[in-house]
């Protein structure tokens with residue numbers, strides 16, 4: 289799924305899956321320092337085991353880790369996770385266990401655009417400057 293996420297130098301378009309999403313979130317958390325992700329000491333973080341983005345991963349455990357991370361991010365409020373307004377977060381499409389495609393970029397469009405929701409608002413403001 290092609291989405292626009294926050295990278296070291298601003299928004300970037302990536303072909304995302306859960307493995308990459310976890311890795312990207314850890315890089316974001318560590319200020320995009322590869323070393324800081326590798327040497328992370330927050331062993332109680334739900335994403336800890338998936339931070340390298342490499343190796344054999346249990347897909348169910350990874351999906352659960354993402355849900356748990358989002359729950360932590362929203363102070364344990366499930367309703368707030370579903371209402372999350374951060375489509376630039378790499379975990380956004382996977383925050384509820386399934387796949388939310390609302391932030392997906394239409395590959396047939398030359399310019400990047402979100403299908404709906406807060407992303408369209410962001411794109412509109414980026415284009416018009418309002």
Ligand code: SF4
Nearest residue numbers: 358361372377379380
């Ligand atoms: S998708 Fe939303 S709830 Fe999940 S970590 Fe990102 S900002 Fe937090």
